[in-house]
Amino acid sequence: MKKAAIIGGTGYGAIELIRLLQAHKEIEITKIISQSQAGEDLAATYPHLTGIVTTEMESLDTEVLEKEIDILFLATPAGVAKNIIPSFQGTSVQCIDLSGDFRLSPEEYSEWYGKEPADAAVLEKAVFGLSDIFTEEVKAASIISNPGCFPTAALSALVPLIDGDKIHTEGIRIDAKTGISGAGKGLSEKAHFSSANENVVPYKIGKHQHIPEIERYASRFTNEDVKVSFTTHLIPMTRGLLCTIYADMKQEETTASILEHLQHYYREKPFVRILPEGQFPATKGVTGSNYCDIGAYVDERTNSIVIAAAIDNLVKGAAGQAIHNANLMNGWEETMGLEFIPVFP
Ligand SMILES: NC(=O)C1=CN([C@@H]2O[C@H](COP(=O)(O)OP(=O)(O)OC[C@H]3O[C@@H](n4cnc5c(N)ncnc54)[C@H](OP(=O)(O)O)[C@@H]3O)[C@@H](O)[C@H]2O)C=CC1
Numbered sequence: 001m002k003k004a005a006i007i008g009g010t011g012y013g014a015i016e017l018i019r020l021l022q023a024h025k026e027i028e029i030t031k032i033i034s035q036s037q038a039g040e041d042l043a044a045t046y047p048h049l050t051g052i053v054t055t056e057m058e059s060l061d062t063e064v065l066e067k068e069i070d071i072l073f074l075a076t077p078a079g080v081a082k083n084i085i086p087s088f089q090g091t092s093v094q095c096i097d098l099s100g101d102f103r104l105s106p107e108e109y110s111e112w113y114g115k116e117p118a119d120a121a122v123l124e125k126a127v128f129g130l131s132d133i134f135t136e137e138v139k140a141a142s143i144i145s146n147p148g149c150f151p152t153a154a155l156s157a158l159v160p161l162i163d164g165d166k167i168h169t170e171g172i173r174i175d176a177k178t179g180i181s182g183a184g185k186g187l188s189e190k191a192h193f194s195s196a197n198e199n200v201v202p203y204k205i206g207k208h209q210h211i212p213e214i215e216r217y218a219s220r221f222t223n224e225d226v227k228v229s230f231t232t233h234l235i236p237m238t239r240g241l242l243c244t245i246y247a248d249m250k251q252e253e254t255t256a257s258i259l260e261h262l263q264h265y266y267r268e269k270p271f272v273r274i275l276p277e278g279q280f281p282a283t284k285g286v287t288g289s290n291y292c293d294i295g296a297y298v299d300e301r302t303n304s305i306v307i308a309a310a311i312d313n314l315v316k317g318a319a320g321q322a323i324h325n326a327n328l329m330n331g332w333e334e335t336m337g338l339e340f341i342p343v344f345p
């Protein structure tokens with residue numbers, strides 16, 4: 001068994017890691033680090049963990065972690081992991097960061113996050129952990145920058161189309177919808193029940209930190225500089241995220257030919273499900289699971305495509321993908337601990 005620690009212990013990402021790792025055969029959580037509740041029992045905050053998680057939360061001590069831990073999951077807000085991960089350089093600890101600290105170039109990070117970027121030498125070592133696309137790079141990594149939730153869904157749909165030279169890279173439009181847990185456990189005005197309930201509201205228009213992330217990694221599959229229009233909407237549900245993407249085709253295609261291309265692209269990827277012609281993904285189809293469901297329709301009248309991807313933001317969009325990456329980094333079965341049927345209804 002490898003020993004794991006989670007930093008950001010009382011956050012949503014952390015408690016999802018705890019839920020999923022409970023069933024993992026090779027990883028045991030031996031430390032839960034909390035800056036706000038060190039010394040306390042996590043089940044006192046989250047009663048659903050009563051009798052399951054008995055580990056008393058601790059303060060961060062990187063020297064202790066270095067000696068006692070094999071895998072470190074960082075489930076902290078942007079700006080935290082970049083100050084912690086450098087302490088583990090030169091050690092055998094595998095670091096998996098759920099935040100945006102290691103996903104962008106220093107210039108992009110300063111611009112979109114408004115913070116000082118990570119140390120350039122450490123940043124260079126980090127691999128973007130979009131598990132189903134950058135699988136080989138992840139296997140060789142010691143630092144994983146786990147993708148954002150929206151980029152996970154958007155890139156899973158877009159990359160096969162760009163890589164296969166199927167769509168024009170200008171004019172891509174992504175219409176995204178997310179549940180409230182995407183914002184973490186903190187209570188903001190937009191997440192307040194009275195604001196969010198029975199409401200659908202766009203937010204961060206033109207300012208979303210996932211715009212450069214989607215563009216940066218989509219551009220790896222073409223000589224062109226991919227630019228996207230990206231709109232996020234808050235939906236009154238707890239979990240789930242759906243990206244509906246519109247693009248123009250390069251050649252004449254049919255829905256059947258595109259679905260065949262997607263099937264082939266993901267033929268060895270157990271967590272990407274390409275839906276049959278006539279079906280489109282729904283957030284309820286993936287809730288609680290590590291699946292990314294993709295559906296597509298080619299409008300032959302306008303030679304354009306509508307492609308949609310649905311994920312559970314806390315699983316495939318965060319903790320599940322982090323565990324998938326840990327599996328790949330350690331040469332374990334990639335589905336280990338992640339073979340859940342989605343929760344339905
Ligand atoms: N929620 C989601 O769907 C997704 C989240 N992410 C990213 O994953 C990370 C964690 O997200 P999530 O769990 O939802 O966020 P939460 O806000 O729910 O939890 C973050 C936790 O980090 C700890 N923390 C807060 N501030 C600081 C600080 N200044 N220094 C150190 N620790 C701090 C707190 O735990 P404690 O006090 O116990 O230490 C807090 O509970 C974020 O970077 C987020 O952007 C990525 C993809 C999806």
Ligand SMILES: CC(=O)N[C@@H](CCC(=O)OP(=O)(O)O)C(=O)O
Pocket residue numbers: 078098099100147148149150178179180181182183184209210232234
């Ligand atoms: C509802 C909501 O506010 N969602 C968040 C998701 C952020 C996230 O997942 O964080 P990273 O940037 O670290 O990936 C948002 O849209 O910013």
